Amino acid sequence: MVTLKHLAEQLSVSISTVSKALNNSDEISPDTIERVKALAKHLNYKPNKLAVSLKKSKTFTIGVIVPNILNHFFAKALYAIEMEATKHGYNIITCLSNETRSKEDNSLQLLSNGSVDGFILSIAEETQIKDNIEHINDILKQNIPIVLFDRVSDLIACDKVIIDDFGAAFEATEYLLKEGRKHIVLIGDIEELSVGKLRTNGYLKALEDASDYSSGPEILSLKRGESAEAQIESLLRDDNSIDGIIAIDNVSGVIALQKAIKHKRKVPKDLSIIGFSDENVLQFTDPKLSTVSQHTFDIGRASVELLLARLEDRTPKTHTTKTIKTKLILRDTTL
Amino acid sequence: MVTLKHLAEQLSVSISTVSKALNNSDEISPDTIERVKALAKHLNYKPNKLAVSLKKSKTFTIGVIVPNILNHFFAKALYAIEMEATKHGYNIITCLSNETRSKEDNSLQLLSNGSVDGFILSIAEETQIKDNIEHINDILKQNIPIVLFDRVSDLIACDKVIIDDFGAAFEATEYLLKEGRKHIVLIGDIEELSVGKLRTNGYLKALEDASDYSSGPEILSLKRGESAEAQIESLLRDDNSIDGIIAIDNVSGVIALQKAIKHKRKVPKDLSIIGFSDENVLQFTDPKLSTVSQHTFDIGRASVELLLARLEDRTPKTHTTKTIKTKLILRDTTL
DNA sequence: GTGAAAGCGCTAACAA
DNA sequence: TTGTTAGCGCTTTCAC
Numbered sequence: 001m002v003t004l005k006h007l008a009e010q011l012s013v014s015i016s017t018v019s020k021a022l023n024n025s026d027e028i029s030p031d032t033i034e035r036v037k038a039l040a041k042h043l044n045y046k047p048n049k050l051a052v053s054l055k056k057s058k059t060f061t062i063g064v065i066v067p068n069i070l071n072h073f074f075a076k077a078l079y080a081i082e083m084e085a086t087k088h089g090y091n092i093i094t095c096l097s098n099e100t101r102s103k104e105d106n107s108l109q110l111l112s113n114g115s116v117d118g119f120i121l122s123i124a125e126e127t128q129i130k131d132n133i134e135h136i137n138d139i140l141k142q143n144i145p146i147v148l149f150d151r152v153s154d155l156i157a158c159d160k161v162i163i164d165d166f167g168a169a170f171e172a173t174e175y176l177l178k179e180g181r182k183h184i185v186l187i188g189d190i191e192e193l194s195v196g197k198l199r200t201n202g203y204l205k206a207l208e209d210a211s212d213y214s215s216g217p218e219i220l221s222l223k224r225g226e227s228a229e230a231q232i233e234s235l236l237r238d239d240n241s242i243d244g245i246i247a248i249d250n251v252s253g254v255i256a257l258q259k260a261i262k263h264k265r266k267v268p269k270d271l272s273i274i275g276f277s278d279e280n281v282l283q284f285t286d287p288k289l290s291t292v293s294q295h296t297f298d299i300g301r302a303s304v305e306l307l308l309a310r311l312e313d314r315t316p317k318t319h320t321t322k323t324i325k326t327k328l329i330l331r332d333t334t335l
Numbered sequence: 336m337v338t339l340k341h342l343a344e345q346l347s348v349s350i351s352t353v354s355k356a357l358n359n360s361d362e363i364s365p366d367t368i369e370r371v372k373a374l375a376k377h378l379n380y381k382p383n384k385l386a387v388s389l390k391k392s393k394t395f396t397i398g399v400i401v402p403n404i405l406n407h408f409f410a411k412a413l414y415a416i417e418m419e420a421t422k423h424g425y426n427i428i429t430c431l432s433n434e435t436r437s438k439e440d441n442s443l444q445l446l447s448n449g450s451v452d453g454f455i456l457s458i459a460e461e462t463q464i465k466d467n468i469e470h471i472n473d474i475l476k477q478n479i480p481i482v483l484f485d486r487v488s489d490l491i492a493c494d495k496v497i498i499d500d501f502g503a504a505f506e507a508t509e510y511l512l513k514e515g516r517k518h519i520v521l522i523g524d525i526e527e528l529s530v531g532k533l534r535t536n537g538y539l540k541a542l543e544d545a546s547d548y549s550s551g552p553e554i555l556s557l558k559r560g561e562s563a564e565a566q567i568e569s570l571l572r573d574d575n576s577i578d579g580i581i582a583i584d585n586v587s588g589v590i591a592l593q594k595a596i597k598h599k600r601k602v603p604k605d606l607s608i609i610g611f612s613d614e615n616v617l618q619f620t621d622p623k624l625s626t627v628s629q630h631t632f633d634i635g636r637a638s639v640e641l642l643l644a645r646l647e648d649r650t651p652k653t654h655t656t657k658t659i660k661t662k663l664i665l666r667d668t669t670l
Numbered sequence: 671g672t673g674a675a676a677g678c679g680c681t682a683a684c685a686a
Numbered sequence: 687t688t689g690t691t692a693g694c695g696c697t698t699t700c701a702c
Contacts (some may be wrong), residue, residue: 003696049450053678079404259621284589354680358681391694
């Protein structure tokens with residue numbers, strides 16, 4: 001590895017001269033700067049990032065902790081985060097909590113030792129269910145900034161990026177009501193998460209507000225141990241009166257659609273389906289699923305922006321919660 | 336941030352004593368060790384990783400560069416890599432090339448300055464098409480080890496993890512032939528990649544070997560600018576004689592299946608479909624797609640193992656190419 | 671315009 | 687058993 005020292009020796013100048021020259025200091029003569037830069041280029045010199053970071057107490061690295069990268073939502077969020085971070089000259093260190101509190105805690109601990117300047121994090125399911133978020137607040141206490149996205153907690157005081165889950169589900173339900181649907185079922189496997197609760201409430205409120213809707217709310221809360229497909233298929237098979245489905249997680253909408261096709265239900269004539277997802281999750285169905293689009297790319301980008309603002313002291317002392325707009329995208333599974 | 340210096344001052348001992356105590360050196364008295372450790376724990380001391388890395392010239396960090404994280408194959412590979420790396424006490428810095436050579440090169444450059452101990456990389460499409468791999472060899476020349484996975488190149492001398500693409504496609508085609516299929520079409524959008532070529536050759540060889548197969552090979556090479564769905568749909572619509580499909584990329588198989596259902600083709604009675612993918616890509620179709628499973632998790636794990644072996648000097652001078660077994664998984668779209 | 675020296679936080683050879 | 691010192695590669699203040 002080529003170091004400043006090597007360059008200095010070759011050029012018979014001091015290390016500090018070389019350093020300054022490479023940083024275009026106006027203390028150094030143009031001539032020297034040129035000579036130094038020429039040799040640096042020739043020898044393919046690259047400043048050792050560890051040394052610079054150590055010296056400056058600044059790593060230009062963000063720790064990103066996501067619950068499950070096999071979930072397309074998080075994959076896309078990571079994509080957006082990486083793109084935006086790179087744009088600003090930051091690297092990302094990626095950790096996966098796999099929905100467990102222990103791994104989340106572990107990653108936080110392991111990176112909060114000078115490895116990263118801050119964190120972008122979506123809370124693990126286990127953490128959210130137990131509502132045990134001390135490990136996260138511990139990091140905050142050490143003055144390491146964190147931006148929470150999607151899955152957040154009121155018990156944590158930091159910057160956050162969310163979508164209007166309540167409003168989005170409300171709007172989707174309202175749409176089905178306007179279509180004249182009489183039996184709308186909500187399907188999901190994320191009732192325990194902050195976002196799941198909000199979406200469920202949005203659905204409930206919309207039904208409540210509908211004066212001419214006679215059947216009560218009906219929720220199929222998918223059980224973990226059992227096949228989601230079997231549960232959804234049996235729902236559709238057993239009850240022919242269902243004419244609307246709101247799927248509040250990533251995949252239930254697609255499953256419902258596949259089962260509806262299999263059982264020859266006319267979609268959307270006799271049955272409307274709206275899923276929750278980013279635009280291009282499981283995009284190859286025919287007909288195409290109507291969805292509440294989460295603008296995942298914007299979520300990731302906003303998270304990075306918020307964190308960098310915090311790191312560069314461009315933010316007020318108070319914490320920001322940024323809400324990314326959702327959009328109801330009507331494709332082929334709604335009228 | 337708590338440092339050794341803080342601990343040393345509080346305990347009125349030297350910094351090196353503290354350092355040694357924390358590392359359980361037998362130069363230090365049990366008593367001192369205990370006192371040091373107690374205070375360290377109390378103050379939540381964490382050794383600064385940058386300093387340790389700088390000192391030891393060892394970062395315990397792996398740079399992972401993948402072409403496209405929205406492709407489920409790479410998401411899963413990343414998942415496996417993160418899991419395995421974490422298990423061995425390594426972090427991963429993730430970079431996305433987005434299939435471009437420039438970003439791939441950039442990431443390599445930016446991390447080869449002491450940030451990582453080595454790389455795990457799958458070659459970007461642009462790099463593979465142009466067969467311009469000097470930037471990768473440059474890194475190798477600097478004695479930074481690289482493990483290539485999935486998309487590899489003969490022009491790069493390093494450890495590699497691949498699957499038997501030729502054999503897998505051969506086996507899949509053979510299976511359809513044994514089913515008695517008379518008109519088997521290959522669909523794909525990755526003919527330009529190393530893996531795509533190998534898979535295509537496997538298909539061709541299988542047809543060639545089949546004495547009683549009268550129609551020639553037929554390949555639908557999906558054009559980039561146009562909709563894959565439209566191209567596949569028109570194939571199926573225009574030619575009713577097609578009774579077998581081998582899809583060599585991640586998603587074409589699912590698209591073909593959806594279109595077949597839409598056009599009321601009996602699957603698998605009148606049309607067999609085999610896709611290429613990991614087990615749980617787009618898993619919610621009904622019927623379920625038969626696939627060549629790539630054992631993506633094993634690919635990721637093997638990549639980490641190979642790299643760590645190299646880093647820890649446990650490997651011979653020569654380079655290893657590890658081939659991960661594929662498996663033809665027959666689900667519902669084959670007889 | 672250039673260089674010496676201190677120091678970021680840590681490890682490790684050597685001295686006491 | 688403990689402490690001193692040098693040094694990883696870099697930046698930056700201060701002196702020349």
